[in-house]
Amino acid sequence: MTVLATSPRADRRQRRSAWRRRDAATGLLFVSPAVLGSLAFVIAPLVAVVWFSLHEWNVLAATFTFEGAGNYERMLADTSLHAALVASGWFSLGLVVLNISLALVLAVLLNQRLPGTTFFRVAFFSPVVVSIVAWTIVWGFLLQVDGGINSALAAVGIEGPNWLRGNVTAMVAVVVVQLFKNVGLNMILFLSALQSVPEEIQEAATLDGAGPWRRFWSITIPMISPTLLLVSILTVVGSLETFALIDVLTQGGPSNSTTVLVYYLYRQAFEFNEFGYASAIAVLLFTIVLALTLLQWQTRKRWVFHEV
Amino acid sequence: MKSDRTVAHDLPVPEKGPAPGPRPASAAPRRRGRIRPWILVAVMALLAVPFLFPTWWMATSSMKTTSEILRVPPSIWPDAPSLEPYTQVFALQPFAQQYWNSLYIAVIVTAGTIFVASLAGYAFARIQFPGANFLFVVVLVGLLIPTEVTIVPLFRMVNSLGLIDTHWPLVVIPILGAPSVLATFIMRQFFLGLPGELEEAGRMDGLTRWGIFWRIAFPLARPAIAAVAIFTFLKSWNMYLEPIVFLSSRDKFTLPQALTQYVDAYGGPIWNVQLAATTLTVIPVLVVFVIAQRHFIQGLAQTGLKG
Numbered sequence: 001m002t003v004l005a006t007s008p009r010a011d012r013r014q015r016r017s018a019w020r021r022r023d024a025a026t027g028l029l030f031v032s033p034a035v036l037g038s039l040a041f042v043i044a045p046l047v048a049v050v051w052f053s054l055h056e057w058n059v060l061a062a063t064f065t066f067e068g069a070g071n072y073e074r075m076l077a078d079t080s081l082h083a084a085l086v087a088s089g090w091f092s093l094g095l096v097v098l099n100i101s102l103a104l105v106l107a108v109l110l111n112q113r114l115p116g117t118t119f120f121r122v123a124f125f126s127p128v129v130v131s132i133v134a135w136t137i138v139w140g141f142l143l144q145v146d147g148g149i150n151s152a153l154a155a156v157g158i159e160g161p162n163w164l165r166g167n168v169t170a171m172v173a174v175v176v177v178q179l180f181k182n183v184g185l186n187m188i189l190f191l192s193a194l195q196s197v198p199e200e201i202q203e204a205a206t207l208d209g210a211g212p213w214r215r216f217w218s219i220t221i222p223m224i225s226p227t228l229l230l231v232s233i234l235t236v237v238g239s240l241e242t243f244a245l246i247d248v249l250t251q252g253g254p255s256n257s258t259t260v261l262v263y264y265l266y267r268q269a270f271e272f273n274e275f276g277y278a279s280a281i282a283v284l285l286f287t288i289v290l291a292l293t294l295l296q297w298q299t300r301k302r303w304v305f306h307e308v
Numbered sequence: 309m310k311s312d313r314t315v316a317h318d319l320p321v322p323e324k325g326p327a328p329g330p331r332p333a334s335a336a337p338r339r340r341g342r343i344r345p346w347i348l349v350a351v352m353a354l355l356a357v358p359f360l361f362p363t364w365w366m367a368t369s370s371m372k373t374t375s376e377i378l379r380v381p382p383s384i385w386p387d388a389p390s391l392e393p394y395t396q397v398f399a400l401q402p403f404a405q406q407y408w409n410s411l412y413i414a415v416i417v418t419a420g421t422i423f424v425a426s427l428a429g430y431a432f433a434r435i436q437f438p439g440a441n442f443l444f445v446v447v448l449v450g451l452l453i454p455t456e457v458t459i460v461p462l463f464r465m466v467n468s469l470g471l472i473d474t475h476w477p478l479v480v481i482p483i484l485g486a487p488s489v490l491a492t493f494i495m496r497q498f499f500l501g502l503p504g505e506l507e508e509a510g511r512m513d514g515l516t517r518w519g520i521f522w523r524i525a526f527p528l529a530r531p532a533i534a535a536v537a538i539f540t541f542l543k544s545w546n547m548y549l550e551p552i553v554f555l556s557s558r559d560k561f562t563l564p565q566a567l568t569q570y571v572d573a574y575g576g577p578i579w580n581v582q583l584a585a586t587t588l589t590v591i592p593v594l595v596v597f598v599i600a601q602r603h604f605i606q607g608l609a610q611t612g613l614k615g
Contacts, residue, residue, distance in 0.1 A: 019511075020436075026517040027435030034428035034492055035443050037484025042450045045461035052460060109352050114345050116352070122601050123356045126363065129597045129604070131546035133564035134586045138362045141369070141377070141579065148365060148382055180358050185608070192609035241454040244548035248568060262456040270553060275460050282457045289452060 046286070049279045057276035064276075071280035081281070083256055084264035087171070091260050092239040094175040099235050100228075102183050107190035108216075121191075125184035132181060136248040139177045140164070143249075167257035170250050174258050178245050182238070186231045193227035194220065225304040229296065236292050240285065261285055363590065370394070370584035377579050393584035400578075401566055402559045403585060410563040410589075413478050414544040420483035421491050421540045422533055429495025430521050434507065444496075450486035451493070455549055458486070463553055477554045478562070482544060491536045498532035499525060535607035545593070563589045 053071055057064045075081055106124050110117055127135055142148040143163040150160030163173045197220060205215050221228070243262045246252055252259035252267070259267075265285060269278035369377050371389040397403050431437070432444050466477045482488060502525060510520040526533075551565045558569070567589065570582035597604055 023435055023517055024437035027431040027437030027440065030427040030431035030435065030517075030521070031437075031440075031443055031447075033424045033484065034447050034488070037424065037488070038447045038450055038486075041462065041481050041485030042453060042458065042489075043446065045458035045465070046449070046453065048461035048464075049458060106352075106355065109348060109355075112345070112348060114349050114352070116349055118601075120352045120356060121605065122598060123359050125601070125605060126594060126597065127359055129542060129593050130363070130590050131548075131564050131593075133546070133548055133567050134366075134590045135362065137567060137577075137582060137586050138366045141583070142362060142365065146378065148361070151382055180362075184359075188605050188609045237452070237454070241456065243456060244564065247548070247552075262454065265456055266459075266549070269460050269463075275464075279460050282460060285454065286452075286457045289454060289457075293452060 049282045049286075052276055052279035053283045055276045055279075057279075058273050059275055060273040067276075071277050074277060075280060075284065080256065080259075081264060084259050084261050087256075087258060088240065088260040088262075090171055091175060091242065091258070092236060094171075095178055095239045095242075096232065096235050098175065098179050099183050099186060100232060102179065103186035103190050103231070106183065106187040107194055108220075110187070110191055111194045121188075124187055127181045128184045130181070132244045133248055135181050136177060136245050139173075140249050143173050143177075164250055165254055167254060170254055170258050174242075174245055174249055177249060178239075178242060181245075186235065189227055189231055190224065193224040197223045229300050229304050233293055233296050236296070237289055240289055240292075261288075363594070366583050366590065367587050370580060370587045372580055374579050377583075393580040394588070396578075396581040397570075397585045397588065400581065401561075401569060401585075403566065403588075405559050406561045406563055406566040407588070409475065409560065410545055413475055413562065414541050416479050417482045417544040418537050418541045420479070421488045422536055424483055425488050425491035425536060426495045426526060426529060426533065427521070428492045429497075430499045430525055432492070433496045433499035434502070434525070435517065447489055447492055450489035453486050455486065459549065459553060466554060472554060473556045473560055474554075475560065478544075478547065478550055481550070482540075482547075487543060488540070491540060494536055495529065495532055498529050502528065531607060534603055538604055538607060542593075 054066060054068055055064055056067045056070060110121050110124075144150075145160075145162040145165075149163065153160040161169045163169045201219055201223070202215055205219055210218065240260075241262060242260060243266060246258055246260060246263045247266075250258045252263050261281065262285065265278050265281040268274045268281060365382070368384070368386055369382075370393055371391065372383070372386040373390070376383060376387060428447065432440060432447075462477070462481060466472055471477055506524055506528075507520050510524050515523065546564060547562065548564045551562045555561055555565065558566075561569070567582065567585055570578050570585055572578055
């Protein structure tokens with residue numbers, strides 16, 4: 001206000017800064033639902049779960065007493081938890097490896113401009129829009145001892161196992177059911193990455209005498225490595241969140257062989273009412289998700305060709 | 309690396325020097341073209357079976373009798389297609405009510421998420437305000453948190469508000485909490501790519517920030533909004549953990565939860581009825597998907613998810 005608004009330039013500057021100030025307020029207003037929502041439904045629960053994990057808290061017995069690291073000591077001795085960690089490890093490893101490989105294969109096949117590509121793209125993607133519970137119910141029938149899978153195997157002379165009753169076969173079953181359910185999403189992400197690889201580079205490599213395999217490993221993979229990083233992070237985190245599939249298909253059985261970490265957490269909280277212990281498991285789960293994400297992010301410089 | 313390249317150049321000349329590793333394929337004259345197309349199509353057709361057959365089997369079995377479902381080998385088409393299982397679906401549970409629950413919850417969650425996420429995404433992308441980066445990180449934390457991690461505190465929160473066995477938590481938490489973070493991120497990615505001149509023009513015309521957002525940026529974001537709408541709707545429609553934690557009475561149930569309830573007195577599933585109910589929840593979504601598949605797939609592929 002010290003400068004009289006005689007010069008049009010100063011006038012404009014002043015109006016600009018007024019707009020800026022008002023604009024900043026508008027910006028804060030615009031982000032406030034998301035920020036307050038995050039504080040209330042993400043950050044606060046996250047802090048709360050750490051706090052709860054330091055308590056012995058049984059809802060049914062109405063106990064809530066501070067016991068420091070007690071739940072964590074219990075975790076160290078809890079062999080069922082260790083089994084759940086191992087089950088989670090196998091499930092995630094199997095799922096991530098199979099999912100990314102199959103998604104890449106499907107994306108490459110769809111990228112060949114073959115007849116029927118649109119049909120196959122829709123076919124491979126369609127389970128993504130089917131609810132996981134519906135998909136799992138149907139597969140649950142197909143995996144019965146006299147179900148569709150074993151009839152198909154019998155047709156080629158193989159006697160199929162009772163999939164959901166054997167420890168190993170049940171794990172194979174949950175991995176496979178989840179694989180077909182969601183591989184289409186990664187396939188689409190890979191496909192759009194493949195389509196953005198410039199054709200000239202491929203042609204130049206062909207002229208240099210590089211065969212299809214060499215072109216794939218030396219050009220395609222490095223060119224789509226940012227997508228590969230994103231897909232692997234999403235798939236790893238997603239694999240650790242698998243709950244509905246387990247609850248509907250195996251209920252964690254047989255003999256807890258498919259009780260993955262989230263399912264163990266759910267049972268501790270909502271079957272055994274051990275909210276304190278369940279909170280400690282939640283902290284462990286979050287730590288694992290965070291560690292795996294950071295690990296993949298940290299290694300990106302080694303194998304991701306160009307930055308996202 | 310180097311030896312590989314040499315081999316590639318030497319390919320036409322058979323056995324010149326010690327080739328690293330026996331490669332029978334390279335001994336034969338390599339076809340310049342690719343594998344024949346029909347072989348690849350056949351491979352895709354074979355691979356498509358586990359993706360398509362379950363849906364086919366579900367739809368056809370829902371019209372079979374229980375004994376026919378169990379028959380070995382399974383029939384591809386029911387002997388005597390019957391809609392009896394479908395009437396049972398509605399007789400055994402308030403299925404229409406449950407259908408409505410899922411539908412209206414998903415619609416509100418989708419609309420609310422689009423509103424919250426596009427506002428926040430727009431501001432984070434286009435407006436300069438103090439603490440923007442910090443607040444963005446506060447929001448992004450949600451991306452890293454599986455629902456299961458916070459389910460105990462959320463349950464306690466909902467319980468202390470007396471909202472157990474209501475639809476409130478299924479509506480409010482997805483819109484404001486972790487599930488909408490990906491939507492915010494996608495919207496921000498989209499708005500980052502918006503040309504600045506458009507907004508400048510709007511400002512010259514005397515539009516407020518809200519006006520610029522609502523009249524210019526939001527309508528242009530239609531592809532991103534479509535993608536967000538699709539995956540938000542699906543996520544809500546398919547939600548499972550939250551309903552089974554928060555709801556207890558049948559007429560409040562959502563569909564995924566209701567599907568698991570078609571069991572007889574011994575807990576064994578009533579197969580054809582369960583499959584009929586499953587078909588009713590799956591087929592409408594699949595039909596919409598097939599009709600709009602281009603938008604579905606391109607929307608999801610193109611919208612920021614690529615990074």
